[in-house]
Amino acid sequence: MCAFSALLAGCNEIPGLGPDPRTVAKESEARAIGGACRHAMRGLEDCYALNPKSPKGLVFEGWKDMDSYMREFKIEGTPSVFTQKPVQRRNRSDNDGVETESRDRS
DSSP: OHHHHHHHHTOSOOTTSSOOHHHHHHHHHHHHHHHHHHHTTOOHHHHHHHOTTSOHHHHHHHHHHHHHHHHHTTOOOOOOOOOSOOOOOOOTTOOTTOOOOOOOOO
């Protein structure tokens, strides 16, 4: 038993014992979103509003890292431009004041 544990002590990555890959991907994506928001010269509150499913702490971490990187290398941000507003779908109950006659099937 001691020999087996001594062999495992040298293994850095044993499948199934590390963090969940989906969690790692979500964390990386949230940091990338924060960095992209900073580069696009968006404020944190705007970034949070545009990405409500991303963890705020990780978005802030990415935003802060990008901010320090941009300050260190004197990089100017690129303002984002929204070309179109998102299309809002109407409910079927919305009929814009148009009245229709009901069909009687007697």
